[in-house]
Amino acid sequence: MSISLVVVDDQASVREALAVMLGLADDIDVVATATNGEEAVAAATEHTPDVVLMDLHMPVLDGVEATTRIRAASPSVQVVVLTTFDDDESILAALEAGAAGYLTKEADRARIEQAVRSAGAGQVVLAPEVQRRLLSLATTRRARPAADDRLLSLTAREREILGLIGEGLRNPEIARHLVISEATVKTHINNLFAKAGFTSRADAVRYALSVAGEPAEPGYRRAE
Known part of the structure; x- marks a missing residue:
């Protein structure tokens, strides 16, 4: 059974590359792409995908607010953030909004594919550098x-x-x-x-x- 996926990124080259790359996996079906958070919410409403691969900093509506809206409307839809930012504020905002995973764009194809699969199975997916930041936060709180x-x-x-x-x-x-x-x-x-x-x-x-x-x-x- 394939995992339905919506890819969200405001950069056309990144969005299209991700859609093509992930669409090659036998068990992943890219059902839609979106250029901003507002389009992401609309795509999630229309397709009810298993997973949304979400950029954070986008025009119109950012990834954090889009994640909040998607999770509120469709709790079964899992969101994995894929972004260039790995600062504490971005990580915590995304996870508190309901994201099931957080990767940076340094992740390779295998890691991104596995993140989509893991999120589709209800598991948390965190990049190693994100884990280290959470560990650092936890040891001081x-x-x-x-x-x-x-x-x-x-x-x-x-x-x-x-x-x-x-x-x-x-x-x-x-x-x-x-x-x-x-x-x-x-x-x-x-x-x-x-x-x-x-x-x-x-x-x-x-x-x-x-x-x-x-x-x-x-x-x-x-x-x-």
Whole structure:
């Protein structure tokens, strides 16, 4: 079964190259292209694709607002950002808008194709440099004490794993970091997803980011 895709970029050469390149994959079907965020929203409404490959900085309507509108109207549509920008503000804005992935335009064909496939399967896709930025942010921020029932319902270990998910770590990396088996990590993730009502890893990443806000206390660091 092929993955339906909308490609969005305001630069014609980039947009057309991406559409041709990704259209060559046997399991990816490019159903439309768009030159700005407004066209992206219209294309997503018309085609309800599995994935939208979204540029960020565009005229008329930027990628962040377009992502917000698409996700609000069609939660099943996954958005993967593909942009030249990898600053903290852009990354957080895109993920908080509902993007399931974030790549820079340095990514090669194989990585972009895999990102589309992973997003179509409901997985979070982060470029290595984006993971490093999220890790850097997380080590200088701590979860603020909030009366959020979802957070309060989690065990200490589940909260710890949620924080690592928010940093962009995958299950094998979490297992190595905590010195536990990958099977145990999966069990904890299944439990915290059930308690918090997450339906995808992207939901968990966005929530983890939303509860990371206050500056770290002096001497605070993530456990090694």
